[in-house]
Amino acid sequence: MNLKNKRxxxxxxxxxxxxxxxxxTPFIIGFVIFTLxxxxxxxINGLAAADGSFSLENYTRLFQDSSVRKAAGVTxxxxxxxxxxxxxxxxxxxxxxNLEIKGIGIFRTAFYIPSILGANLSVVIMWQYLxxxxxxxxxxxxxxxxxxxxxxxxAGTALSIIILLRLWEFGSTMVIFLAALRDIPKDxxxxxxxxxxxxxxxxxKITLPLLKNVIFVNLILQTISALQEFNAxxxxxxxxxxxxxxxxxxLIYEEMFTYWNYGYxxxxxxxxxxxxxxxxxxxYAVTRKLREDSQ
Amino acid sequence: MKKLPxxxxxxLISAVMxxxxxxxxxxxxxxxxxxxxxxxxxxxxFSFEAYRxxxxxxxxxxxxxxxxxxxxxxxxxxxFAVLSSVTVAYGFAxxxxxxxxxxxxxxxxxxxxxxxxxxxxxxxxxxxxxxFNFLDTYIPLTVPALFACEGMFVFILVQFFKGVPxxxxxxxxxxxxxxxxxxxxxxxxxxxxxxxxxSVFTFLWTMNDFLTPLIFIQSVEKYPLSLAxxxxxxxxxxxxxxxxxxxxxxxxxxxxxxxxxxAQKKFVNGxxxxxxxx
Numbered sequence: 001m002n003l004k005n006k007r008x009x010x011x012x013x014x015x016x017x018x019x020x021x022x023x024x025t026p027f028i029i030g031f032v033i034f035t036l037x038x039x040x041x042x043x044i045n046g047l048a049a050a051d052g053s054f055s056l057e058n059y060t061r062l063f064q065d066s067s068v069r070k071a072a073g074v075t076x077x078x079x080x081x082x083x084x085x086x087x088x089x090x091x092x093x094x095x096x097x098n099l100e101i102k103g104i105g106i107f108r109t110a111f112y113i114p115s116i117l118g119a120n121l122s123v124v125i126m127w128q129y130l131x132x133x134x135x136x137x138x139x140x141x142x143x144x145x146x147x148x149x150x151x152x153x154x155a156g157t158a159l160s161i162i163i164l165l166r167l168w169e170f171g172s173t174m175v176i177f178l179a180a181l182r183d184i185p186k187d188x189x190x191x192x193x194x195x196x197x198x199x200x201x202x203x204x205k206i207t208l209p210l211l212k213n214v215i216f217v218n219l220i221l222q223t224i225s226a227l228q229e230f231n232a233x234x235x236x237x238x239x240x241x242x243x244x245x246x247x248x249x250x251l252i253y254e255e256m257f258t259y260w261n262y263g264y265x266x267x268x269x270x271x272x273x274x275x276x277x278x279x280x281x282x283x284y285a286v287t288r289k290l291r292e293d294s295q
Numbered sequence: 296m297k298k299l300p301x302x303x304x305x306x307l308i309s310a311v312m313x314x315x316x317x318x319x320x321x322x323x324x325x326x327x328x329x330x331x332x333x334x335x336x337x338x339x340x341f342s343f344e345a346y347r348x349x350x351x352x353x354x355x356x357x358x359x360x361x362x363x364x365x366x367x368x369x370x371x372x373x374x375f376a377v378l379s380s381v382t383v384a385y386g387f388a389x390x391x392x393x394x395x396x397x398x399x400x401x402x403x404x405x406x407x408x409x410x411x412x413x414x415x416x417x418x419x420x421x422x423x424x425x426x427f428n429f430l431d432t433y434i435p436l437t438v439p440a441l442f443a444c445e446g447m448f449v450f451i452l453v454q455f456f457k458g459v460p461x462x463x464x465x466x467x468x469x470x471x472x473x474x475x476x477x478x479x480x481x482x483x484x485x486x487x488x489x490x491x492x493x494s495v496f497t498f499l500w501t502m503n504d505f506l507t508p509l510i511f512i513q514s515v516e517k518y519p520l521s522l523a524x525x526x527x528x529x530x531x532x533x534x535x536x537x538x539x540x541x542x543x544x545x546x547x548x549x550x551x552x553x554x555x556x557x558a559q560k561k562f563v564n565g566x567x568x569x570x571x572x573x
Contacts, residue, residue: 019474020390024398027383027449030442035405038416045416096305101298109559110309113316116555119503121521122544125528126319129537134331136318143334168312220407228409231505235525249411256415257510266415273412280407 039273046267058267068268070243071251074159078247079226082163086222087215090170094177095203108178115171124235127165131236152237155244162232162245173218180214181207212291219287220280227276248272316548323349323542330537349542352523353530354515358546361523365550368436368508368519369501375440376497377490380448385478387449388456389464406446410506418510435511440497448493455489456482495558502551520547 047054062068097108117123130136131151138148151157184207192202230249233239239246252272256265314336321336323345329338350358386392387399421429429435443449459482467477483490505521512518515526524547528540 017392020386020392020395023386023390023474024383024392026379026441027402027443028398030379030439030444031401031405033420034417034439034442034444035408035413037420038413039408041416041419042412045419093308096301099301101301107305107309110312113552113555114312116499117316117503117548117551118499119505120548120551121503121505121524122319122547125524125540125544126315129322129330129541130315130318132331136315136334139331139334168315224407224409228411230411235505235528252411252415253506256418262415262419269412269415273409276409277407 039270042266042270042273046263046270048263048266058264059271062264062268062271067243067246068248068251071246071248074244074246075227075229075248078159078163078229078245079223081159082166082226083219083222085163086167086170086173087218089167090173090218091177091211091215093170094174094181095207097174097178098181111174112171115169115174118169118172119231121231121235124165124232127161127232128236131161153241155241158237158241158245161236162229165232165236166226166229173222176214176218177211180211184210212287216283216287216291219283223279223283224276227272227279319541319548320545323538323545325538327536327538330541345538345542346546348536348539349527349546352543353527354518354523356516356523358520358523358543361518361520362550364517365502365519368433369498371433371437372440372501373494373497375437376443376445376448377493379441379443380445380452380493381478381483381486381490383443384449384452384456385482388453389461389482402446402449405444406450414506414510421511430511431513431517433512433517436507445497448496451492452486452489455486459485491558495554498554499551 046058047056049055049057093111097104097111114123131138133148133150135151137151141148149157151161188206189202192206197205228249229247230253233245233247233250234253237245239250248268252265252269255261255268318334318336321338322330324341324343325338326342352358352361387395387402417435418430421435463481463485464477467481472480502520505525508519508522509525512522515523518526524540524543527543
């Protein structure tokens with residue numbers, strides 16, 4: 001092995017430059033079988049028409065399909081409300097939990113528990129009961145003198161049941177913020193306070209700029225998971241009223257397993273993947289300048 | 296006393312986070328009429344009737360059977376996930392090889408792949424995999440874990456491996472350990488917190504998973520807990536026997552809460568130290 005190669009593959013002595021490749025083989029095989037293949041076959045399956053012929057018909061049809069449009073609108077509205085709210089709530093609570101006061105560990109655990117249970121069906125069922133006409137939420141509203149709300153009856157309130165569920169589970173996002181906050185050296189804040197910088201100002205001048213990348217990571221992760229929401233509307237609202245909580249995730253599932261429109265379901269899911277990828281790229285491009293400033 | 300307002304805020308948030316769960320547990324001991332007549336979680340009198348009924352479920356099987364099914368999925372999945380992610384992370388963290396950056400980018404990219412997109416082709420793939428039909432078996436639920444399919448796990452482990460000094464590897468080498476022995480006897484013990492985190496995550500996510508078994512498992516006999524719960528909700532309806540459904544839900548939460556309570560300290564350290572802050 002010549003010197004140049006040796007520097008390029010800086011492995012322990014006597015180890016082949018293919019050892020690493022061998023070790024990651026499970027990932028490569030898994031990627032091909034469980035990500036690449038589904039991605040390609042999803043597109044091809046999407047070409048299959050109901051009569052067995054192949055054409056782009058499914059792909060052109062879905063853009064005119066009013067139920068796809070409506071579901072896409074619901075999904076985007078849901079994500080657009082949930083994601084910013086969830087990021088703000090998790091960042092604020094992470095700031096609170098980063099304070100070093102007695103018993104803070106107990107609160108950390110308490111805030112984290114709902115997200116641990118996450119999509120557990122028990123929690124989803126519980127949530128469904130909380131918002132019924134005489135459920136806990138309405139009983140509480142009456143207790144403090146407000147009038148009860150018909151949560152399942154209207155578009156906005158039905159969607160907000162699901163938004164509130166996912167917002168309640170802000171713990172996983174919060175933990176990522178908390179880890180990042182702990183990495184910020186205390187000296188920064190000490191120096192700032194000596195210079196007469198108040199708490200709010202040091203938040204905007206020190207904390208926020210240093211958290212830019214973490215905020216971005218959370219933004220992407222939460223957007224992707226919000227756009228594929230399925231469990232909660234499927235179990236809680238069933239997509240009702242008038243399909244106002246019927247997400248794209250539900251539409252794909254029903255096209256496939258209720259109506260057995262195999263080709264169409266694949267076409268919708270493939271277009272959805274492309275849309276999500278474009279949204280992520282768009283977010284990456286838009287925030288790029290913002291993230292690179294003051295680094 | 297300056298901190299009093301802070302504690303009040305923290306306690307209020309905790310109440311919002313925990314009261315619904317407390318209410319759920321309380322409601323499982325209440326009568327149906329009592330559930331929807333009081334915001335207070337404590338039942339007037341404790342009745343175990345709902346648990347007795349709930350445990351029987353609406354199917355020929357008890358909840359014990361569904362617990363067993365769930366663990367038949369969880370145990371292999373945990374072992375597979377740990378073995379495969381540790382191996383792959385070891386490769387990424389300790390060795391250089393051709394196209395390393397490209398493969399790592401693929402790993403991160405695969406984390407962004409929505410499940411709802413891959414699951415339809417996966418369904419057809421398992422329906423006819425080399426001539427065999429694997430639908431309605433636990434194979435589609437467990438086997439993918441053998442291939443480090445959770446990019447997040449590999450990512451956390453790589454961060455942990457980087458925290459272990461390379462001198463450890465060199466010392467092991469001098470003592471005659473090969474690549475595999477070094478991993479098993481020297482490095483794996485060093486990254487134990489991360490391995491625990493991965494096992495706990497796999498446990499919790501599998502307990503929570505609903506879509507995958509919904510698609511792959513058809514016979515009631517093989518249902519995991521989540522599907523059995525849904526079946527009970529569907530067949531009893533909303534306005535009938537709520538306390539039974541609620542009792543079943545509480546039972547369904549016990550494994551996750553127990554595991555979280557046991558692993559809490561190591562688990563939370565595992566995630567925060569894992570450099571997810573990256």
